Amino acid sequence: MGSGAPDGKAVFDTHCAMCHLDPPDDTIPRLDALKALSPGEIVSALREGKMLIQGDGMTPAEHVAVAEYLTGQTYHPEVQVSAAAMCRSTRPLPRVTAETAWNGWGRTAANRRFQPDPGITVADLPHLRLKWAYGLADATQARSQPAIHGGRLFFGSQPGLVQSIDAKTGCIYWTFRAEAGVRTAISVGPVTLESGPATAIYFTDARTNAYALNAETGELIWKVKVESHPSGTGTGAPTLYDGRLYVPVTGVSEENAGARPDYECCTFRGSITALDADTGAEIWKTYMLPEPKQRGTSSAGKPLWGPAGVGVWSAPTIDGKRGLLYAATGNAYAGPAAPTSNAIVALDLATGRMVWHNQVLPKDIWIFGCDAGTGGPQAGENPNCPDKVGPDYDFSASPVLVTTAQGKDILVVTQKAGMAYGLDPAHDGRTLWEYRWGSGSGIGGVWGAATDGRLAFLASADQGADTAGGLHAVDLVTGRKAWVAPPQPLLCGAPARGCSAVQSAAVTAIPGVVFSGSQDGGMRAYSAETGEVLWTFDTNRSFETVNGVPATGGSIDGPGPVIADGMLYVTSGNGGFVGRPGNVLLAFEVERD
Numbered sequence: 362m363g364s365g366a367p368d369g370k371a372v373f374d375t376h377c378a379m380c381h382l383d384p385p386d387d388t389i390p391r392l393d394a395l396k397a398l399s400p401g402e403i404v405s406a407l408r409e410g411k412m413l414i415q416g417d418g419m420t421p422a423e424h425v426a427v428a429e430y431l432t433g434q435t436y437h438p439e440v441q442v443s444a445a446a447m448c449r450s451t452r453p454l455p456r457v458t459a460e461t462a463w464n465g466w467g468r469t470a471a472n473r474r475f476q477p478d479p480g481i482t483v484a485d486l487p488h489l490r491l492k493w494a495y496g497l498a499d500a501t502q503a504r505s506q507p508a509i510h511g512g513r514l515f516f517g518s519q520p521g522l523v524q525s526i527d528a529k530t531g532c533i534y535w536t537f538r539a540e541a542g543v544r545t546a547i548s549v550g551p552v553t554l555e556s557g558p559a560t561a562i563y564f565t566d567a568r569t570n571a572y573a574l575n576a577e578t579g580e581l582i583w584k585v586k587v588e589s590h591p592s593g594t595g596t597g598a599p600t601l602y603d604g605r606l607y608v609p610v611t612g613v614s615e616e617n618a619g620a621r622p623d624y625e626c627c628t629f630r631g632s633i634t635a636l637d638a639d640t641g642a643e644i645w646k647t648y649m650l651p652e653p654k655q656r657g658t659s660s661a662g663k664p665l666w667g668p669a670g671v672g673v674w675s676a677p678t679i680d681g682k683r684g685l686l687y688a689a690t691g692n693a694y695a696g697p698a699a700p701t702s703n704a705i706v707a708l709d710l711a712t713g714r715m716v717w718h719n720q721v722l723p724k725d726i727w728i729f730g731c732d733a734g735t736g737g738p739q740a741g742e743n744p745n746c747p748d749k750v751g752p753d754y755d756f757s758a759s760p761v762l763v764t765t766a767q768g769k770d771i772l773v774v775t776q777k778a779g780m781a782y783g784l785d786p787a788h789d790g791r792t793l794w795e796y797r798w799g800s801g802s803g804i805g806g807v808w809g810a811a812t813d814g815r816l817a818f819l820a821s822a823d824q825g826a827d828t829a830g831g832l833h834a835v836d837l838v839t840g841r842k843a844w845v846a847p848p849q850p851l852l853c854g855a856p857a858r859g860c861s862a863v864q865s866a867a868v869t870a871i872p873g874v875v876f877s878g879s880q881d882g883g884m885r886a887y888s889a890e891t892g893e894v895l896w897t898f899d900t901n902r903s904f905e906t907v908n909g910v911p912a913t914g915g916s917i918d919g920p921g922p923v924i925a926d927g928m929l930y931v932t933s934g935n936g937g938f939v940g941r942p943g944n945v946l947l948a949f950e951v952e953r954d
Contacts (some may be wrong), residue, residue: 703719881916
């Protein structure tokens with residue numbers, strides 16, 4: 362820290378110590394947990410993440426000062442890439458087809474998370490070996506899911522570095538620095554440039570900028586900011602379909618600050634924006650809520666607003682047959698109660714008009730600090746807070762659109778409440794069945810189901826519960842249990858913060874096999890027929906990486922594994938209040954005799 366720079370300890374004592382020295386509950390990291398983070402992660406949280414609103418009261422120099430004080434490390438805003446890690450030759454990318462190896466969040470815009478032609482069989486699992494590891498520089502989380510096209514991987518990272526690497530060797534073709542962190546999956550698609558047809562990749566950053574890059578070179582084609590609210594952020598991957606990019610937005614930082622009497626709670630509204638994939642021009646934008654109106658005054662005299670919240674945490678799902686987009690929404694931040702919160706919402710693809718919604722849990726209005734369990738006042742004592750504090754049971758998983766063997770279309774979606782639902786898209790999302798896989802938890806997320814067309818596979822999260830973890834298989838037609846695999850013995854040692862059997866990461870299926878990661882650092886392959894564990898890999902260690910960046914595994918949360926061309930790709934690491942840090946991308950291949 363140079364002469365004249367802010368005093369990091371003084372900044373921490375003024376802005377942070379009140380919450381982090383003696384946290385009221387486990388959702389706020391303690392001082393020792395903050396010290397385990399990287400400087401970049403702390404700066405990122407204050408500038409674009411969960412602490413954005415708190416960070417607005419600090420200068421950029423204070424962000425850096427407090428990060429360096431807490432970690433004892435120097436903040437380096439630019440990630441260095443080793444020349445030795447670059448590919449020595451390149452090959453032209455093929456045009457994108459419907460059979461691109463793995464595209465976007467769910468391989469296709471239906472978000473089934475099923476790979477029908479993986480190049481890996483059940484019999485191959487005992488021979489699956491780690492081929493290479495890739496370190497994510499200046500990161501403690503590995504939560505951007507790769508896309509695979511033309512023998513290349515495309516993925517983002519916590520500090521905002523987007524990269525194209527060789528799928529077989531891990532050498533680097535190019536890098537691009539986004540304005541903010543990138544945790545969304547990447548989509549690949551055709552684009553028309555002035556020079557003619559080309560291939561582009563698409564993604565969103567934490568400041569709600571959507572990007573199109575030339576997939577061959579990494580050059581920027583366009584960048585568009587889709588949300589002006591300071592709380593807006595991009596967690597759900599944008600979905601690419603038929604020349605349009607559909608971009609979801611959520612707003613977690615307002616949810617964390619809304620209980621403060623000096624904050625005008627709340628004005629954020631979740632949304633989907635449709636952009637022209639060639640130019641980035643906005644075609645339509647649909648908010649999940651009407652414009653907020655003043656609903657009262659805080660104890661500090663600030664105007665209070667509502668309705669608010671209802672973010673879209675996950676990738677939208679496309680139903681081309683019906684011309685609809687399906688989005689899963691989160692809880693409200695302020696009343697009046699929103700019928701579109703904790704719901705599956707259908708929008709017209711052409712216009713963005715809301716066609717129908719199915720709300721599975723009404724009146725879930727929640728912001729941090731509004732109940733005694735989070736150290737805040739009881740409901741009713743703080744005008745910023747709802748009269749009744751909801752359980753915070755967002756949908757954070759994308760809807761899965763699948764056609765059964767009988768020819769019936771079903772939407773399957775899993776929720777933090779410990780519930781999964783089968784909905785009928787042919788009848789305005791009418792509920793066909795409900796299935797309880799757990800007791801529910803407001804902490805963390807539940808990031809995605811998978812289906813092989815016969816069964817739906819649901820990982821059990823239940824963060825903080827004694828019964829956390831496990832994998833369920835449910836009949837698509839009836840919603841009845843086919844089998845349950847219990848939580849597995851912990852690979853990370855004794856139960857502790859971030860070391861648990863929670864299986865909150867999205868699951869991925871191939872014929873006969875379901876892959877599910879755990880916060881204990883394990884990636885496991887289960888039999889799709891019985892639930893038996895067939896293969897396990899423990900990521901809790903340091904790895905020698907092909908790019909020379911020191912890397913370790915940790916909790917697996919958020920994205921699921923990606924499988925294509927006989928390779929399995931796994932990300933490990935989720936430093937924060939629900940997991941243990943890590944910064945590695947792992948590539949596995951079958952060792953054949």
